[in-house]
Amino acid sequence: MATIGMERINKVYMNGFHAVHDLSLTVDEGEFMVLVGPSGCGKTTVLRMIAGLEDISSGELRFGEKLVNNLEPKERDIAMVFQNYALYPHMTVAQNIAFSLKLRKMPKGEIRQKVEEAANILGLTEWLDRKPKELSGGQRQRVAMGRALVREPSVFLMDEPLSNLDAKLRVKMRTEVRRIQERLGVATVYVTHDQTEAMTMGDRVAVLKDGALLQVDTPQALYDRPVNQFVGAFIGSPAMNLYQAEMANRGRSLKLGSQVLTLPDTILVARPALSTYSGKQLTVGIRPEDLSARPHLSTSGNTLRCEITLVEALGSELMVHFTIDANLIQVEQVNSQEQDILSDKNEGVARLDPSVPVKAGDKLTLEVKLERLHFFDPTGNAIYD
Amino acid sequence: MAVVANELPKVRRSPTNTKIKRDTHSKRLARIGWAFSTPALLFVALVTIFPIGFSLALSLSNVSVTGNGFSLQGFTFSNYYELLNSSTWRYAMEFTVFYTIATVLVELILGTAIALILERLTKGRGPMMALLLLPWSMITVISAELWQYIYEGTYGVLQSMFSAVGLGSPVFLGSPTPAVVSMMVADIWKTTPFVAVIVVAGLVMLPSEVFEAAAVDGASSWTTFWRITFPLLRPTIAIAVLFRILQAFGLFDLPFVLTGGGPGTSTTSLALLSYKVMFQNIDYGPGAAVAVSATLLVIVGSLLFLRVFKAQVGKEELQ
Numbered sequence: 228m229a230t231i232g233m234e235r236i237n238k239v240y241m242n243g244f245h246a247v248h249d250l251s252l253t254v255d256e257g258e259f260m261v262l263v264g265p266s267g268c269g270k271t272t273v274l275r276m277i278a279g280l281e282d283i284s285s286g287e288l289r290f291g292e293k294l295v296n297n298l299e300p301k302e303r304d305i306a307m308v309f310q311n312y313a314l315y316p317h318m319t320v321a322q323n324i325a326f327s328l329k330l331r332k333m334p335k336g337e338i339r340q341k342v343e344e345a346a347n348i349l350g351l352t353e354w355l356d357r358k359p360k361e362l363s364g365g366q367r368q369r370v371a372m373g374r375a376l377v378r379e380p381s382v383f384l385m386d387e388p389l390s391n392l393d394a395k396l397r398v399k400m401r402t403e404v405r406r407i408q409e410r411l412g413v414a415t416v417y418v419t420h421d422q423t424e425a426m427t428m429g430d431r432v433a434v435l436k437d438g439a440l441l442q443v444d445t446p447q448a449l450y451d452r453p454v455n456q457f458v459g460a461f462i463g464s465p466a467m468n469l470y471q472a473e474m475a476n477r478g479r480s481l482k483l484g485s486q487v488l489t490l491p492d493t494i495l496v497a498r499p500a501l502s503t504y505s506g507k508q509l510t511v512g513i514r515p516e517d518l519s520a521r522p523h524l525s526t527s528g529n530t531l532r533c534e535i536t537l538v539e540a541l542g543s544e545l546m547v548h549f550t551i552d553a554n555l556i557q558v559e560q561v562n563s564q565e566q567d568i569l570s571d572k573n574e575g576v577a578r579l580d581p582s583v584p585v586k587a588g589d590k591l592t593l594e595v596k597l598e599r600l601h602f603f604d605p606t607g608n609a610i611y612d
Numbered sequence: 613m614a615v616v617a618n619e620l621p622k623v624r625r626s627p628t629n630t631k632i633k634r635d636t637h638s639k640r641l642a643r644i645g646w647a648f649s650t651p652a653l654l655f656v657a658l659v660t661i662f663p664i665g666f667s668l669a670l671s672l673s674n675v676s677v678t679g680n681g682f683s684l685q686g687f688t689f690s691n692y693y694e695l696l697n698s699s700t701w702r703y704a705m706e707f708t709v710f711y712t713i714a715t716v717l718v719e720l721i722l723g724t725a726i727a728l729i730l731e732r733l734t735k736g737r738g739p740m741m742a743l744l745l746l747p748w749s750m751i752t753v754i755s756a757e758l759w760q761y762i763y764e765g766t767y768g769v770l771q772s773m774f775s776a777v778g779l780g781s782p783v784f785l786g787s788p789t790p791a792v793v794s795m796m797v798a799d800i801w802k803t804t805p806f807v808a809v810i811v812v813a814g815l816v817m818l819p820s821e822v823f824e825a826a827a828v829d830g831a832s833s834w835t836t837f838w839r840i841t842f843p844l845l846r847p848t849i850a851i852a853v854l855f856r857i858l859q860a861f862g863l864f865d866l867p868f869v870l871t872g873g874g875p876g877t878s879t880t881s882l883a884l885l886s887y888k889v890m891f892q893n894i895d896y897g898p899g900a901a902v903a904v905s906a907t908l909l910v911i912v913g914s915l916l917f918l919r920v921f922k923a924q925v926g927k928e929e930l931q
């Protein structure tokens with residue numbers, strides 16, 4: 228049991244690539260820290276540095292009070308789930324899971340009990356005598372998971388451990404992982420691409436981009452108060468719609484293309500800085516769930532008229548793709564990932580109640596929850612004051 | 613619901629028909645394999661099976677030497693009886709087996725150790741390997757001459773070195789046990805690099821993440837070697853050892869040059885014995901029988917080794 232303290236950690240690879248920049252992050256005892264970020268942002272690199280598999284170029288890594296920069300992996304007492312599983316190909320599933328326990332000279336009976344328990348949780352009981360190459364991707368991933376879960380380490384590191392499981396199993400495993408982690412009370416760093424996983428599992432979520440930490444906070448705080456456009460767009464699914472807008476009327480009205488939203492006083496009171504943008508361009512963020520359909524066509528300062536281009540019916544809700552005549556802002560590394568082929572570059576998304584009768588080609592009036600708007604300055608930083 | 617389920621056609625899984633057939637894909641692969649290797653196999657058959665067959669025929673015949681060659685006269689087992697009753701043959705057999713096991717074992721240990729060091733060298737591995745391969749690339753007869761010069765009783769390099777440090781003048785090739793040991797040293801010097809290079813090749817192919825997992829799991833380097841590296845290297849080691857067994861069982865040029873099989877018959881291997889009986893004693897029948905016994909030894913030895921090592925090369929161990 229220990230905290231993980233990272234203090235201005237940098238990683239420069241042998242080929243000169245600077246993969247992690249000045250990362251400072253503390254994971255408390257028993258805390259579940261989720262690391263998210265686009266592919267190639269350095270998540271695996273961070274985990275590997277914590278594990279001791281990769282040298283730390285500069286900065287300090289501490290477990291508790293102890294500086295561990297120069298400790299060998301085996302001296303760090305960590306359990307890790309590798310992104311590529313890294314199973315022992317010549318051992319059976321049971322042997323893979325038991326390996327670390329055997330090294331710790333645990334009595335045979337106890338090992339068997341632990342392996343069986345883990346296999347039970349992970350649904351691997353049938354496969355215990357198989358070799359890794361006789362397993363499917365998802366089964367291998369569960370073995371990798373099992374290898375970590377039988378341990379009682381001082382630090383858990385998990386690199387996208389559920390990415391290859393089917394949706395149902397993933398949901399089940401999410402709770403199992405949290406349950407085990409909570410029981411052991413071990414500081415955990417968990418890497419994921421999955422929004423829901425990040426939001427539901429993490430005590431806190433750290434957002435990384437290009438090797439730099441952008442923001443670390445509770446899932447709700449990240450969702451409510453992203454520090455910049457990137458975090459705003461990255462957290463939440465579907466991604467926040469970002470439009471280029473112009474402030475007018477001393478911050479009272481917001482021009483989106485040809486349409487105008489009238490901002491209530493409460494927003495200006497909360498964010499007086501907005502008035503300084505009067506006559507200037509900024510970026511407004513509207514989450515798909517902060518839009519709702521308004522059947523009648525009156526425009527009253529909190530509505531946007533749009534044209535529907537695509538409707539995705541998900542049963543419990545509708546994902547309605549629409550266009551308005553304002554400029555949609557693309558955030559690199561977010562939209563390129565999420566955007567499906569069907570949708571056009573200039574499309575926004577609204578998450579609507581399925582009872583709304585809409586179809587592609589319709590004109591629709593959307594009501595905007597104005598108090599939930601996000602504002603970003605032209606450099607992309609959020610405006611909160 | 614239950615009714616509906618009952619009405620569904622039942623999927624029969626007859627228990628008798630569960631024998632798994634090789635799928636068509638691997639069958640096709642096998643066919644292609646045969647197609648490609650047939651010419652080579654025919655060639656091999658021509659140059660190896662024929663001589664073996666001929667030796668077999670010789671060994672089972674009464675061979676009489678005539679003025680311009682020899683002739684086969686009738687079928688007989690007498691050559692083999694002669695063999696079994698010959699203490700020279702028995703000794704040659706025992707010597708060859710002992711020699712093979714001892715040298716291969718030492719070469720394997722030394723070779724693997726060198727390979728482990730080489731694998732860690734990221735810079736300069738190439739030149740080191742080239743240097744290491746020098747002994748191996750030398751023709752055995754020449755390296756044997758070299759060792760002859762080292763071991764020689766009066767003017768030999770070792771001789772003068774020993775007397776220089778006042779250790780008297782030990783005998784190297786002149787008495788049985790030292791002769792055997794000296795020959796083994798020369799052999800190990802020459803062939804350890806071969807084993808090392810094969811093992812290095814195996815080592816660099818091993819997946820690095822497995823070793824990372826072992827490090828995280830808390831394995832020491834000793835445990836990692838025995839529990840991870842060695843098992844994963846088994847197919848590679850099997851190949852190296854197999855090559856070496858085949859070569860060592862055919863031991864000929866080293867004793868031929870160094871000791872001529874002596875002193876007495878103490879370093880006479882099966883191959884050398886066969887040569888001596890055939891071409892020095894001009895005794896074709898028994899000579900061929902010795903050769904056949906050597907071939908049998910190679911086959912049995914290799915099979916036994918594979919059995920013991922249980923290496924299903926390239927099938928089981930590597931993912």
Ligand SMILES: Nc1ncnc2c1ncn2[C@@H]1O[C@H](COP(=O)(O)OP(=O)(O)OP(=O)(O)O)[C@@H](O)[C@H]1O
Binds near residue numbers: 241242265272
């Ligand atoms: N050994 C290496 N040498 C040089 N550059 C590397 C090395 N390993 C990774 N990188 C680079 O460092 C960056 C971060 O890699 P990393 O594997 O940490 O990304 P990641 O966030 O885990 O991505 P993903 O989500 O795709 O797994 C990438 O741009 C990658 O190309």
Ligand SMILES: [Mg+2]
Binds near residue numbers: 270271272386
């Ligand atoms: Mg990664």
